[in-house]
Amino acid sequence: MSSAVSFARMVRVLALAIPCLLPLLSGCDLDSYPAELTYPLRSDPIVTSPPGSTRWDTTAPGQLDMHIAHLSDPEVGGKTLDPAKLPAKERGELERALNEIFGTPATPKVFLKDADDEVKSRIQDLKLDDKTLAHGSIVYRRHCMHCHGVTGDGRGPTGPWINPTPRDYRQGLFKFMSTAVEVNNRKPRREDLRRTLEHGIEGTSMPSFSLLEEAEKEALVSYVIHLSLRGECERYTMEPILDGSGLEGSVREKVVELLGDFLHAWANSNAKGIEPGAYPYKEGDLQASIRRGFQLFTDPRGSASCINCHVDFGRQAPFRYDKWGTLVRPANLTAGVYRGGRRPIDIYWRIRGGIDPSQMPRADFGDQAAHKEQWRNNADPYWDLVNFVQALPYPQMLPEDVRDSIYGRRHEKTEHAQR
Amino acid sequence: MTQVVYERPQEHMGMPLPTPKVAMWLFLVTEIMFFTALIGTYIVLRHGTPAQSPFKWPAPHQVHLIEWIGALNTFVLICSSFTVVLAHHAAVKADMKKATSYVAITLALGGVFLGIKAYEYNSKFQHDILPGHIGESLPYPAKGGGDNDLKAIEREKHEHATGMQYFHRVQLQLEAIKKSSIDAEIQKECNALLDAMTATTAAEGQAVAFHRPPSPAEVGERVNEILEKAEKKGVTLHLTPAIPFGNLWASCYFAMTGFHALHVLGGVVVFAIILLMAVIGRLGPQHSTMLELVGLYWHFVDIVWIFLFPLLYLV
Amino acid sequence: MSVSHSHSAEAHAHHELSFLRKYIFSEDHKIIGIQFLFSGLIFFLIGGTLALLVRLQVGFPKGINLPWFPISWGGRMSPDFYAMVFSMHATIMIFFVIIPLLTGAFGNFTIPLMIGARDMAFPKLNMMSYWFMWPAFAVILSSFFVEGGAGASGWTSYPLLASATMPAGEGFHSPASPHSGIGQICWLVALLFVGVSSMMGSINYMTTIINLRAPGMTMFRMPMTVWAMFITAILQSMALPVLTVALILQLLDKTINTTFFLPPGGMAFGNWHTGPGGGQTLLWQHLFWFYSHPAVYIMILPAMGMVSDIISTFARKHLFGYKPMVLAIAGIAGLGFIVWGHHMFQSGMDPRLGTGFMIATIMIALPSAVKTFNWLGTIWGANIQYTTAMLNALAFVAMFVIGGLSGIFMAATPVDVYFHDTYFIVAHIHYVLFMSSIFGIFGGIYYWFPKMFGRLMNEKWGKVHFVLTFLFSNCTFFPMHIIGIAGHPRRYYDSTLYRFLDNVQPLNQFMTISAFLLALAQIIFLVNFFWSLFRGAKAGANPWHSNTLEWTAPSPPPHGNFVQTPIVRRGPYEYGNPDMEEDYLPQAEPQPSGIPAPAH
């Protein structure tokens, strides 16, 4: 009952407990990735060609991998390759090569021992220096990793449960780009990644990161490019081994070769954006422009023929497979939700450049001289389409007849099935 | 029991009620709260829907609810309440034969109630009036222009999105109807609707002649017309009707009547056990309290139905 | 109606039951109480581990690189995992620890003993009420391993985070909580089972207390523990059905596409399969808090009752103001039903309702204050014996004052605008539920341990455990008030994103370290508990010289409790009577000659 004894014991227990606890907690508050962590080699199937069919329902959350595994079923009609079938020797070589060139999550790099000046300058242009990447990896781990995953595979712990699924950078495919259409193997420019980062993607779970510091955003962009390069090299080294066509040289040579190609593509893309024509209209021309845009949009055989995919202006568009093997649908343009940004220039870029990975073709009206009837009255059909798409969700902006044919005539009893 | 538990019965401290009866009343208290919460939910949800405008709570005929069947069910339950009280009465008078027969009648009436309920449910299944199955989108009422239009369009944008599920279901149903052979006129109308829904705009080939496919709301309206016609002709048509707030109605209806039916089922099981006891000769006058308790429960179930019937069928 | 009698007579006849009947499928209220005690303590360990994970993340949000830490992605807990951890921590602590321990363990053990009954009114029902917990145990534990993980919508599981299941397509995204799928369904099912179990228990308690009291045990001679259990049972029986309905409705929303809680008009989360919906999101909050506010009292009233008895016993003094205490408990229970809206002041509920709820809520502090003053009155002029049980009970009083007073901030609507959903509320709930209820439970365990197992717990180690627990729990939870005042919102995975929270992050780390020390201190309790179970000093029938009826039975009491049904002659708090040599006078003791019988 004596409390003196208990106090003494208490002190003793405390003295024992605190040193015991400190090592337990010492690993906490880790800014960067654990040093011993390496990028794991790809294990999920590679979608080499997505199925062409359409569907009415989307994939249930959490079922992404199951869904992709089923793509190669004959009735679905896609083609996939399984990285698990990679022979042990190649696997080891690939792992070593990738780790040597791209480093680990804690110390990411794009490092080529015997790089020529051109490659070095490309790395410099794309800001893939070690310091930026290390900073990017810290920021990425904190803000992005739980959805996009350590390797940028879009399979972080939360990733599979989000619909639309987070972007898988490892294919080197991106949707929203302002890269000039002439560029081969279009990659997004740094500004495009910045835009996505700052504005988020409306209508998905990608939030805006506009409040990050300037340097953090830049570092993130670099790190995303790094992950994308690593993933693409990995994928296109695996692909010939898996589909049986085989490699010409060693695995490492292949990786280095691919890296050179991709760096080239990224640097080229970064250098050249779409230059939109000057906006040709004054305030008062808007209604006429919207009407022209409507006609271009709905003309099923025109150069744009948007209505063929954006059925009923996207309201009744079925799902299709994109190049990642996930289901997406042509946007519902009446909803006023613009994933790639809602500025006119953003919409212009998408119409002009298309969205390659989800197989949205680019509109091509050629130049003014060659296509007289599309460019009549000095009107710019691209801007007509932009104006129409921008006004589409706002019925008050549309000319009366256009509005009636989009939203129906509401003054009298609606007639349908009377075609 | 008062006289045996304690050495000094005069000092019994409890209520002058048998313990099981106290427990039964306490159990009924929890049951009251259970159904109060259910009914409260129903009233709140129903009250939350607008009274004027086409978007009001569905009328019984819209959801194929026949009032007289509900009234009949009420009568069946009242009868069973009456017989169960007579059974208890007979048991008190130690007339176990009479009690047994009343219990048997009650059991039968409970069975009848459940049978009628099953019939009603079946008609809901037939008409596809199930949670998650009902098309709810109808065009917004056209009144004047201007602002009215804008509100209507804003609303339609939302409903168009969610209504596509309905659109596709109707499409599948219409395809099935196309393959079947029913009344020629109805089938023609169905096919016309299907054509309108599936025709692509590309077929015309003219830039100006753009035709909008019907929206889910318009499909719903058309489906309702076809269903009405079919009903008049006596044709059964497996098409999902468009009923504003139908889903909420179905949710409430099935939740409330479902839980009531489960309670009835529970009572029926107990009556069956009592009957079994009577058959093997285990039922005696000592079970009169048990009969009273079962009766209490049964009357409570009756009272719940007395409220559910007007709330769901009439008001 | 003759069940209880014939049963107890029968049980008397056959003392030798098989192990299975005696300890596993026992119908004896004492064994059932001990079963509840053990399962509650096991879940206390699980819930505590989850709490440590929560603290680890909040204290060191940048990441964890611990070799012993099983789940980390890139050295970091994922935000969804964190959400799952704190949701399950609260769920387990509330529904699987505190409620089963207080009403299940102590309610079962004490009620028949304290009112002089042989057993519960319905022993079989009692057994069922324990075994209905097992599906709940199984479901809640298995939910950690289902696809997507256990529920992660907070213990309140507000729709739509909890109930939305599928994306609407159309440019809207899916519910980004992986756990609102099967995990959430498991959560609902487990709580349904817990509810049914509690409902069975509460009907049993009420019937027992109403009808099976020993001769002479009038309502106003019942010990406070029994009163508290009685009123708790009333609260449960009235409030639980509403929760049951809410759970069922959400379950239907998630499984068969009903739309009770889905908003109207094709919102983004209007379920792809249900169309525009039309339900009401707020309805869940109303139904849930209609249960869960009384549930807060369910989680504290029994502890209050137990503490009253413990304090009176070890203060060797008559409980100060017995009837006001009873009235205060009843008042808390009555008011408890009309204050649920104070959880919803900022929820978008009509603010006019807020005014009404605020007045009712603030007034509920009154009976709590009355109780506190009465406890103080009880130890005033007492002859306090500082046993571990008494220390825990006094800690209850000291901590309940803090928990009660901090509640007033949240009850006041304008102040709640700021404090709602900040760490201040976390501090409040932990002061009420951990610092009060758990100290009450510890007190109860130390106090009734000799009656339960016939052996005394080690007092010395009990005190060490108490000192460490008291110290570290204050270190863990008191700073939460401070970071709450600074505006730290609760359920934040990483507060270092916010500049206005920068200067409270050190406190977060301090709390985390304290929490780990607090957890370590509980090892002392566990060791003491199991050591005493087998090696503790033998206790006599009445080691504390207490007055209530359970101490007239042998320790541990046999099946049937009393050798002879006691006849109650006075209230339970006859301590320190100056006319007597002994300072206590048990309830069933014949009146000593020369001492006037009390008036009541």
Added chain:
Amino acid sequence: MQQKGWGIFFGVVLLAAFLSIAVGPLVGWWLPANVSSFGPDVDYLYYVILGFTTFFFLLTEVLLVWAMYRFAGRPGNKSQYVEGHHRLEMLWTVVPGGILLYIAIAQISAWERIKYQAKMPDPDLVMQVTARQWDWTMRYADTPLPENHRRWAEIPNFDDIYLPDELHCWKGANVRIYLKTNDVLHSLFLPQLRLKQDALPGKTIPVWFNATDANTRFNASTGNCEWTDKNKEWEIACAELCGGGHYRMRGLLYVHETKDDYLNWLKHAQKAARSRQPEKKATPVAAKD
């Protein structure tokens, strides 16, 4: 004597707790700066309650600790035999009751002022805030106060400007926010403005505030808003669990000095939102040193 130690132990722990709150304001562990017009009401009521609760905290805990110290048991001693005290009971029922009633009634007018829609002042600036998983989308009209602003809040407008996570207003403006959510429940929390309101799916909830201090200077040449004071970085948080990213719904509150400043910013934002040419901005410095 050893028995008396327990009173001291309790006393020390409780005193430490009390002191940790008491030193809070000195070391910055306190309410954030208050810049709301109704904020002083909230703070005043907070201090009223704090005063009463501190008094009762000290009263009860001191009594408890004193009693624990003074009445620690000694063998052979006996306690006083008291069953209760009617007048004392009345006293400690009526006095706290009165105080509590006063506290309750004192709240009502402030509550009405903050939340009742009928009592909200006519707005000078209207915006619509849509919460989603996991950021805030602020929608500004092309003028501070569009005609029929309630309708404007319901029906999107072609001219609207959408900005993620940035709330702009000017000092002294009565700001009306129409709060919506795209998905689950969220809660708009502005600590410095003492403002919090849940967003309910399917509902549009009006909230208002009036900032009494400015923190922003708009730099027309860079197009950036700069803090006037480093400590005045006011933030927006989400206070209702909304999934995994609940913690990251951070926004910033920019309060401009005058309406003109705000309009300047708005013009700039409009230009950016309607940009028809790619930005010709030199890319900023890359890595942080």
Added chain:
Amino acid sequence: MTETGHPTTHDAAHDLRVKAYFTVFIALSIFTLVSFIANEAVRQGWIDLYTSVTIIIAVAVIKAILVGLIFMHLNFDWGKVYFIIVPIFILGVMMMMVLMPDTVIAWQPSQNPLEPPVSTTGTR
């Protein structure tokens, strides 16, 4: 075991009881018919909706009271169980009443869109 619930055990009293049961049964049947007719009457346009709703609800309440009093023996047991039943009714009614204001101001598509949208919280 005796019938503790009802103190009278005479046969005559029992017969009276049966008569009471029967009367209640008839009354319940008639009331059911009344509510059915009241509902039909609205359709035929004889009475307006509110009258019929009032009648129907009143009838339901009377029926419940009859069943409770006679069939459930509350006329005998009321004195022993009122303390269980009364609070539950207060609570149930109160819960519904408090839920009400929230639904009145719940979201609904405004009937006349020219008016400002239906208020969502607070007074208008």
